[in-house]
Amino acid sequence: MNDITIIGGGLVGGTMALGLAQNGFSVTIIDAHKKGSQTKRAFDGRSYALAQATIRMFTVLGLWADLHANAQPILQVKASDGRAGQGPAPWHLHFDHDDLGEGPMGFMVEDRFVRLALSNALNTTPNITQTFGHTVTAQDGGVITLDNGTHIQANLIIGCDGRQSSTAQRAGIKRRVTNYHQTALVCAIDHDLPHNGIAHQFFMPEGPLAILPLPGNRSSIVWSDQTDRAKAINDLPDAEYLEFLRPRFGDFLGDISLTGARFTYPLTLTVASEMTAARMALAGDAAQGVHPIAGQGLNLGLRDVATLVEVVTRAKRRGEDFGAADVLQRYADWRSFDRTTLTTATDGFNRLFSNDNALLRPLRDFGMAAVSAAPNLRRAFMREAAGMSGDIPHLLQGKAL
Ligand SMILES: Cc1cc2nc3c(=O)[nH]c(=O)nc-3n(C[C@H](O)[C@H](O)[C@H](O)COP(=O)(O)OP(=O)(O)OC[C@H]3O[C@@H](n4cnc5c(N)ncnc54)[C@H](O)[C@@H]3O)c2cc1C
Secondary structure (H helix, E strand, O other), X not given: OEEEEEEOOOHHHHHHHHHHHOOOOOEEXXXXXXXXXXXXXXXXXXXXXXXXXXXXXXXXXXXXXXXXXXXXXXXXXXXXXXXXXXXXEEEEEEEEHHHOOOOOOEEEEEHHHHHHHHHHHHHHOOOEEEEEOOOEEXXXXXXXXXXXXXXXXXXXXXXXOOOOOHHHHHOOOOEEEEEEEEEEEEEEEEEOOOOOOEEEEEEEOOEXXXXXXXXXXXXXXXEEEEHHHHHHHHOOOHHHHHHXXXXXXXXXXXXXXXEEEEEEEEEEEEEEOOOEEOOXXXXXXXXXXXXXXXOOHHHHHHHHHHHHHHHHHHHHHOOOOOOOHHHHHHHHHHHHHHHHHHHHHHHHHHHHHOOOOOOHHHHHHHHHHHHHOOHHHHHHHHHHHOOOOOOOOHHHHOOOO
């Protein structure tokens, strides 16, 4: 019997396994994908804006040493209303890392580098067993059954199996799903002019467009549009796809060209009604999957990781049964405020900004200009986005347990 079984070995499940194993737990990870498939370049086109608190945790876990050479510091964020062909509105929201004095506001890292660093760490950490290419067909308390008939017993199961978490379903946990009828078009571009570490967010009537700096003269584009139109745009050949993209953000980066593949992601908000059940906890998108408008989904999932690792480690050290209901409730309670705030905020922002209402537009512009002009408010937003507000688990403060 191992201590903990993690169902889902994506970025959240993998980081969870690493954090637990480094704190003395024996862990088994089960993932439906075949071994090695998740570290291929074409697997996932996302790049992540990793918050400072995430970087601190990755440093403690030993991941950041492998990542920072391929990471782009985010020095400023500029957000404004925008319309195709008109460029950004004159009033905008501007955050500068100098305002906080804690280094860059975060770092952009491509998915493939995070997965590789994580996979290398998992392969070399004792007490981690990885089972690829299998799904779970049944779960009863701490016992799970795989599709090949194998039974695995543990004191605690952690569901990190994404937005359609079958771990949650098997435990009878309900899920609230809001379909935004939006799809994110994701690609990377090369451009002539330097981005100077500035991330841009344009709130277009159809959905937000983010231009996020990558190392060199490259940027990651996350462009949300209504699903039908996004599908039609994605079906276009590269040259025509670029013709749609260019007028949406103007010429401040000079000439642009596509680099690598294009990807699409349907956008929903999904929130599990509970984070725990008998001998089971959820983390990452399995617990809550948010709109990428604020680049927070993975950071939020990793906050689940830091919290659960701390709760169960402290329980084990005190001699408690770390899979017991009262211990898991501490995890759910600790995560409650942050999870509710972020799911509500990302949903609200997307609704407020993804429309062309003639009354809302000037109000939005005024709101952004007002926040921009209020240094304390600006810093409060920045601390929240950096994961540095509230009762912060040790790993997110850069401290080992
Ligand atoms: C366009 C876009 C841009 C984004 N940008 C950012 C950003 O800048 N910053 C940020 O913080 N977040 C961002 N996010 C959010 C982030 O990508 C997700 O929150 C994160 O990837 C979720 O990771 P996860 O491990 O919880 O889930 P997943 O990545 O969905 O992983 C789930 C894993 O579980 C496995 N699995 C599923 N079902 C089973 C099963 N039955 N049995 C076994 N295994 C199973 C899967 O194979 C997979 O490996 C973005 C999201 C999108 C769509």
